[in-house]
Amino acid sequence: MLKLYGEDIASRLMIGTALYPSPAVMQAAVRASGAGILTVSVRRETAGGATGDSFWALIRELGLKILPNTAGCRTVREAVTTAQLARELFGTPWIKLEVVGDDDTLQPDVVALVEAADILIRDGFQVFPYCTEDLTVATRLVDAGCQVVMPWAAPIGSAKGIVNPGPLTLLRNRFPDIALVVDAGLGAPSHAAHAMELGYDAVLLNTAVAKAGDPVAMARAFGQAVAAGRTAWEAGLMPPRDFASPSTPVPGTPFWHAANS
Amino acid sequence: MTDNMTGAPVLGLTVNGERQQVAAASVRTLLDALGYDGEFIAVAVNQAVVSRGRWGEDLLRDGDDIEIVSPRQGG
Numbered sequence: 001m002l003k004l005y006g007e008d009i010a011s012r013l014m015i016g017t018a019l020y021p022s023p024a025v026m027q028a029a030v031r032a033s034g035a036g037i038l039t040v041s042v043r044r045e046t047a048g049g050a051t052g053d054s055f056w057a058l059i060r061e062l063g064l065k066i067l068p069n070t071a072g073c074r075t076v077r078e079a080v081t082t083a084q085l086a087r088e089l090f091g092t093p094w095i096k097l098e099v100v101g102d103d104d105t106l107q108p109d110v111v112a113l114v115e116a117a118d119i120l121i122r123d124g125f126q127v128f129p130y131c132t133e134d135l136t137v138a139t140r141l142v143d144a145g146c147q148v149v150m151p152w153a154a155p156i157g158s159a160k161g162i163v164n165p166g167p168l169t170l171l172r173n174r175f176p177d178i179a180l181v182v183d184a185g186l187g188a189p190s191h192a193a194h195a196m197e198l199g200y201d202a203v204l205l206n207t208a209v210a211k212a213g214d215p216v217a218m219a220r221a222f223g224q225a226v227a228a229g230r231t232a233w234e235a236g237l238m239p240p241r242d243f244a245s246p247s248t249p250v251p252g253t254p255f256w257h258a259a260n261s
Numbered sequence: 262m263t264d265n266m267t268g269a270p271v272l273g274l275t276v277n278g279e280r281q282q283v284a285a286a287s288v289r290t291l292l293d294a295l296g297y298d299g300e301f302i303a304v305a306v307n308q309a310v311v312s313r314g315r316w317g318e319d320l321l322r323d324g325d326d327i328e329i330v331s332p333r334q335g336g
Binding site: 016017018019020026039040041042043044045046047048049050051052053055056059068069071077078081084085086087088089090156206207 | 277298305
């Protein structure tokens, strides 16, 4: 079973709560996905409003583990304060740490990320850092005390799938005891299966389900793909090779002569 | 300057990015004055979280920068 910071999680799919056509569809999609963890954010509340209360009521009905994020933060200070606000709101030491480094790609500012992770871990947080597939950055995050590392597949919301599988495989090989989660850039269930076939412990996605024609059906498809990919990894995939190898036995082929082989 | 009704000092505060004049010395009186009645909110003053247990303390100062946040959708 997936274990994150000592907690057993029944599902290897983590799903976001944003961009759905309606709150009801969000709830139905989350249930159909079979996800074990939900991501949420912290945003400014308007005076006289209770937007947060109504959203939180929907989330609590789902009864899943909550992973708050620091989405949109651009500096170490913003990310640290947002994480602390999230801890106050949600009562969890878990934080999906995001520090945006570029507006067009939303790629993480990995230098600020490592610094913020270090500060938060010293403050008692259990950090889920959203990072690139860079080995050195992942090493710094693990050195800081991260027990989970979440590299992107591709930019957030891009639906490109895993564009750089080599470095992701290297991370898996280097960090056999760290929970690795592919976070961001997945567009199709096959992309999620691909991540799991690389030996990743889980995937985190949002847009691919929320923006699907039928988010509930797509959520179910992603849940099935994650399960299939995990089973495939556990079963042991054959290594690829450059030339063909017949699957049907060659000896006994009609008209076959040993001298021809 | 103080508010005639409550006696609280009128402070120039930035609340969620907007400059305001509010008669409030504590987070609790600020939330009441601005009409925040949600249960699930968290507050930071000058980028430091003020936990719920300290909302009654007279800790606000003129020029403070305040963020009032709540749970929202996220990926």
